[in-house]
Amino acid sequence: MKKIYAVTVLILITLGSINLSTARDSKNARPESVAGVFDYYLLTLSWSPTYCLTHEGDAQCSGKGYGFVLHGLWPQYIKGGWPQSCPPRVDLSAVERAKGLTLFPTRKLLEHEWAKHGTCSGLDAMSYLEAADTAVGAVRIPQKLQPFGDSYYFQASEIMQMFRQSNPGLPADGIAVICNGPTLSEVRVCMSKDLEFAACGKGVKTQCRAGDIRVPPSR
Numbered sequence: 001m002k003k004i005y006a007v008t009v010l011i012l013i014t015l016g017s018i019n020l021s022t023a024r025d026s027k028n029a030r031p032e033s034v035a036g037v038f039d040y041y042l043l044t045l046s047w048s049p050t051y052c053l054t055h056e057g058d059a060q061c062s063g064k065g066y067g068f069v070l071h072g073l074w075p076q077y078i079k080g081g082w083p084q085s086c087p088p089r090v091d092l093s094a095v096e097r098a099k100g101l102t103l104f105p106t107r108k109l110l111e112h113e114w115a116k117h118g119t120c121s122g123l124d125a126m127s128y129l130e131a132a133d134t135a136v137g138a139v140r141i142p143q144k145l146q147p148f149g150d151s152y153y154f155q156a157s158e159i160m161q162m163f164r165q166s167n168p169g170l171p172a173d174g175i176a177v178i179c180n181g182p183t184l185s186e187v188r189v190c191m192s193k194d195l196e197f198a199a200c201g202k203g204v205k206t207q208c209r210a211g212d213i214r215v216p217p218s219r
C-alpha cells in the first residue's frame with residue numbers, strides 16, 4: 001500500500017513539473033522567425049578599434065584604421081526581440097558578396113549578418129544589401145567620432161547628442177549607445193522599414209555606465 005502511495009505521489013510530482021516547464025517555455029518562446037515579419041530596423045555601427053582590442057587577428061584589425069564599421073541591419077519587433085536565421089537559407093552569390101564587401105568590413109561578418117538578420121528582412125540579398133547601403137548612407141558620423149589618433153573620453157549622452165546634432169531628424173529615443181565595460185562598443189540607430197529615422201522599440205536602449213566612457217583610437 002505504501003509502495004502504491006509513493007508511486008502515485010511520484011507520478012503527480014512528475015506531471016506537475018512537466019506542466020510547469022511547459023508554461024515557462026511558452027512564456028519565454030520567441031515568435032517564430034518569419035522572413036519579412038518585423039516592425040523596424042536597427043542599424044548597428046561597431047566602433048572597430050574596440051572590437052580589435054579583443055580580436056587582433058580579425059581581418060578588419062590589421063592596420064585598417066577603421067572607426068565605425070557596419071555591424072548589421074537588424075529587423076526588430078517593436079515589442080522587443082527580433083527574428084533571426086529565417087528560412088529559406090540562401091547563400092550569397094559572387095555579385096552579392098562583392099556588393100556586401102563594399103559595406104561590411106569582412107566577408108565573415110557579411111555572411112554571418114546575411115544569414116542571421118538579412119534573411120529575415122523579406123528582401124532578396126541584393127535588395128537587403130542595398131537597404132543596408134541606404135541606411136549607412138543616411139547616418140552622418142559626427143566629426144569627433146571619425147577615425148583618429150588619440151583616445152577620447154565622452155559620456156554616452158554626449159555621443160548621442162553628437163549623433164543627433166549631425167543627423168537632424170534623429171529622435172532622442174531613436175539611438176542607443178552600447179559599451180563593453182568602460183569602452184564604447186557600438187552605436188545603434190533605429191529606422192523604419194523605409195529607412196527613415198524612427199523611435200526604437202522595447203529593449204533597445206543605451207547600455208553604458210554613467211560617466212566617461214573610453215573611445216580607443218583607430219589603428
Ligand code: U2P
Pocket residue numbers: 042072074076081082113116
Ligand atoms: O548584443 C550582442 C549580440 O547579440 C546579437 N543581437 C543583439 C541585439 C539584436 O537586436 N539582435 C542581435 O542579433 C548580435 O549578434 P550578431 O548579429 O553579431 O550575431 C550582437 O552582436
